[in-house]
Amino acid sequence: MIAELGLxxxxxxxxxxxxxLVAGSLGLTARGASLAAAVRPVAVMQGALGLLSFxxxxxxxxxxxxxxxxxxxxxxxxKPLVFKVAGSWGNHEGSMLLWVTVMGLAGxxxxxxxxxxxxxxxxxxxxxxxxxSLGFYAFLLFAxxxxxxxxPAPAEGNGLNPLLQDLGLAFHPPTLYLGYVGLSIAFSFAIxxxxxxEVGPAFAKAMxxxxxxxxxxxxxxxxxxxxxxYYELGxxxxxxxxxxxxxxxxxxxxxxxLLHSAxxxxxxxxxxxxxxxxxxxxxxxxMIGTFLVRSGILTSVHAFAVDPQRGTFILVLLAIYxxxxxxxxxxxxxxxxxGERFAPISREGALVFNNVMLSAIxxxxxxxxxxxxxxxxxxxxxxxxxxxxxxxxxxxxxxxLVVLAVGPLLRWRRDSFSRVGRRLVLPGMLVLAGAMALLxxxxxxxxxxxxxxxxxxxxVATLLPLQNRNLRRTPLAVWGMxxxxxxxxxxxxxxxxxxxxSVEKLVAARPGxxxxxxxxxxxxxxxxxxxxxxxxxxxxxxxxxxxxxGKVMRLQPxxxxxxxxxxxxxxxxxxxxxxxxxxxxxxxxxxxAKAAGLGRADSRWQLRLWxxxxxPLIWIGGLLIALGGLLALIGRVAADLxxxxxxxxxVYRRERQGR
Amino acid sequence: xxxxxxxxxxxxxxxxxxxxxxxxxxxxxAWALRNQASYFYVPSEIIAAPPEPDRAVRLGGMVENGSxxxxxxxxxxxFAVQDGKARVPVTFKGIVPSLFVExxxxxxxxxxRADGTxxxxxxxxxxxxxxxxxxxxxxxxxxxxxxxxxxx
Numbered sequence: 001m002i003a004e005l006g007l008x009x010x011x012x013x014x015x016x017x018x019x020x021l022v023a024g025s026l027g028l029t030a031r032g033a034s035l036a037a038a039v040r041p042v043a044v045m046q047g048a049l050g051l052l053s054f055x056x057x058x059x060x061x062x063x064x065x066x067x068x069x070x071x072x073x074x075x076x077x078x079k080p081l082v083f084k085v086a087g088s089w090g091n092h093e094g095s096m097l098l099w100v101t102v103m104g105l106a107g108x109x110x111x112x113x114x115x116x117x118x119x120x121x122x123x124x125x126x127x128x129x130x131x132x133s134l135g136f137y138a139f140l141l142f143a144x145x146x147x148x149x150x151x152p153a154p155a156e157g158n159g160l161n162p163l164l165q166d167l168g169l170a171f172h173p174p175t176l177y178l179g180y181v182g183l184s185i186a187f188s189f190a191i192x193x194x195x196x197x198e199v200g201p202a203f204a205k206a207m208x209x210x211x212x213x214x215x216x217x218x219x220x221x222x223x224x225x226x227x228x229x230y231y232e233l234g235x236x237x238x239x240x241x242x243x244x245x246x247x248x249x250x251x252x253x254x255x256x257x258l259l260h261s262a263x264x265x266x267x268x269x270x271x272x273x274x275x276x277x278x279x280x281x282x283x284x285x286x287m288i289g290t291f292l293v294r295s296g297i298l299t300s301v302h303a304f305a306v307d308p309q310r311g312t313f314i315l316v317l318l319a320i321y322x323x324x325x326x327x328x329x330x331x332x333x334x335x336x337x338x339g340e341r342f343a344p345i346s347r348e349g350a351l352v353f354n355n356v357m358l359s360a361i362x363x364x365x366x367x368x369x370x371x372x373x374x375x376x377x378x379x380x381x382x383x384x385x386x387x388x389x390x391x392x393x394x395x396x397x398x399x400x401l402v403v404l405a406v407g408p409l410l411r412w413r414r415d416s417f418s419r420v421g422r423r424l425v426l427p428g429m430l431v432l433a434g435a436m437a438l439l440x441x442x443x444x445x446x447x448x449x450x451x452x453x454x455x456x457x458x459x460v461a462t463l464l465p466l467q468n469r470n471l472r473r474t475p476l477a478v479w480g481m482x483x484x485x486x487x488x489x490x491x492x493x494x495x496x497x498x499x500x501x502s503v504e505k506l507v508a509a510r511p512g513x514x515x516x517x518x519x520x521x522x523x524x525x526x527x528x529x530x531x532x533x534x535x536x537x538x539x540x541x542x543x544x545x546x547x548x549x550g551k552v553m554r555l556q557p558x559x560x561x562x563x564x565x566x567x568x569x570x571x572x573x574x575x576x577x578x579x580x581x582x583x584x585x586x587x588x589x590x591x592x593a594k595a596a597g598l599g600r601a602d603s604r605w606q607l608r609l610w611x612x613x614x615x616p617l618i619w620i621g622g623l624l625i626a627l628g629g630l631l632a633l634i635g636r637v638a639a640d641l642x643x644x645x646x647x648x649x650x651v652y653r654r655e656r657q658g659r
Numbered sequence: 660x661x662x663x664x665x666x667x668x669x670x671x672x673x674x675x676x677x678x679x680x681x682x683x684x685x686x687x688x689a690w691a692l693r694n695q696a697s698y699f700y701v702p703s704e705i706i707a708a709p710p711e712p713d714r715a716v717r718l719g720g721m722v723e724n725g726s727x728x729x730x731x732x733x734x735x736x737x738f739a740v741q742d743g744k745a746r747v748p749v750t751f752k753g754i755v756p757s758l759f760v761e762x763x764x765x766x767x768x769x770x771x772r773a774d775g776t777x778x779x780x781x782x783x784x785x786x787x788x789x790x791x792x793x794x795x796x797x798x799x800x801x802x803x804x805x806x807x808x809x810x811x
Contacts, residue, residue: 355677356680359684363688367689368688372696382697382698382699384692384695385697385715387697388691388695388696392691506753507732507733507734508732587734587755588754590733
């Protein structure tokens, strides 16, 4: 019953999206103007219905209604409740429903609160939003109905991929989706602005909070995803250049560029066409990412749906939306008038540099991600990994980071290096000193070397905009920028340190054996069986000590066996200190001991141990970047609110004075 | 400088600069991809035309029955990968995926040494229905059954 209610709500929401598109487009014409008033309420209602539909899905998952096919395939009555709920979006259909729900909610929210733009632009924007939603509603209803019934209902479900049975999953996909779909708003704004030819500072100011919001979620989602992969997969890495990771990185790169160019447009009325273009590109990247993941065309840990029909469906949607938006851009780009001018050495100049570099990195990642597809079409099977992505990405990242140190100090319009030069002496010296120290140390690969040397100077340079300012009166947006940029430096330091100084040990240890990993002494105390709600495991008790006289602490990595579906995962154990992280994974019993005629007490266990100096800074930096975004968002929204309140006050006073 | 440039010109200059950088990025990417993409081989191919020893490649096939041995250190394993036509000895140091067993499919990432041994940095075994290395998916369709029958 609840499943049918969800399906009905979904159909109604789709119908409302259609109405929103028609009313929004007709509202732009002279004869259909009366329809315009309907658009905002319809958008709000569409969001509410989407939410209702999604709530129904969560409900049927939480009670494990096995007569629904999706649940029989992906859930299990023995699962803990939190994973039952999280399981509702841990599969193809559910995640697509989450996608349209978030999209509907974002559209509804925008319809409720966005009052700054001319009404015509808003109509075009909401119509654009509805147009995009419609495609995804069609995809859900015709190609991946989440509420499909199964008759007869099976006695038990298939369970959820144990790798995904982790709290990280409960947060990772929804945050990413909020980001992906939030960018659809930027896309719709860009379409609305192009249709009504209203590309200017007002458009940038209206769009910026949405882009910021989406970007914050993307940042958190990517950071969380990276950490999840780090501790859950037990491979000790934090970024694998997996297609799905790239699928989340590409929209982030585009959104970062968009954020900066929207800043230029809002403040200086320059980079008009470029900003609109980026608005289109950012969401296109989200859709390409979704296509790559959902079509299963690139197989990876995340690709749980391998279905060519769905792939074709999404590919057609992609062609319609991206192709349509680019055509519109091509038609209207020439009518977007030229913005204000600026000198090459200026804040705008630095931001243009940032944008071009970000776009180049985006191109590099996109090429590398799609290349295996192209190669396979030509008959060669290839995979593209870190040997391509790392150096090619760094080629553009390093210059961008250098400019990041300088850019925020420059003035708008025109500036000279001689003015800011003196302030950059200290960071410059730090970079040089760092480089020398690292050279003396020796044995560090080029990329970590560059990263380490740059990061310290960069960290100092990013704080310089606060120099000579009254910190209490510094606007929140400036704080946000400084903290986000500082986060980049922190994260860079963590990444470089992890690559340069990690120590790895792989041993087969008998109980009682002590292994040295960097500064740690790790003693295997015992290996014992333990049991959880739907798994059994072997758990190693490791007694670890930092240095010669540190306190002895315990680490308990597990090797888990799930039975629904049958699969083994390794639960790594982490120990975090201020200067790094100890990472332990328990493998299996080392083969061969029995064959050699040794008893059980003598069996050896495979242990994989890492000491990763300053590794946690990678994710702390990521969170700082998101925090910076959040502060900027609060600052911007608060300023807007103050302006609205002030306007209302003026109106009120005028009324009272009888004017 | 900008004062001299007319508005139209600045736009043009910016546009062409951006295009040049993006084009350069594209060309660089194409060049690097040719050099850095790691190709997939099955044993008969890798023996017929071995890649250079410093080149990262992937080797896929069936783990030959009875070939799996563990070295004295307990963490280095040696086995042979075969496709029914040829066999390649593989050395791997690490924790093997749980579904890595003799007679099942595997994709090894690593390098082919000049002496004909494959040094694997990473092993991908068939995890579950939802996560199959792409090459192995085809392999199970085309060859696996035959290979399994032959090895049994």
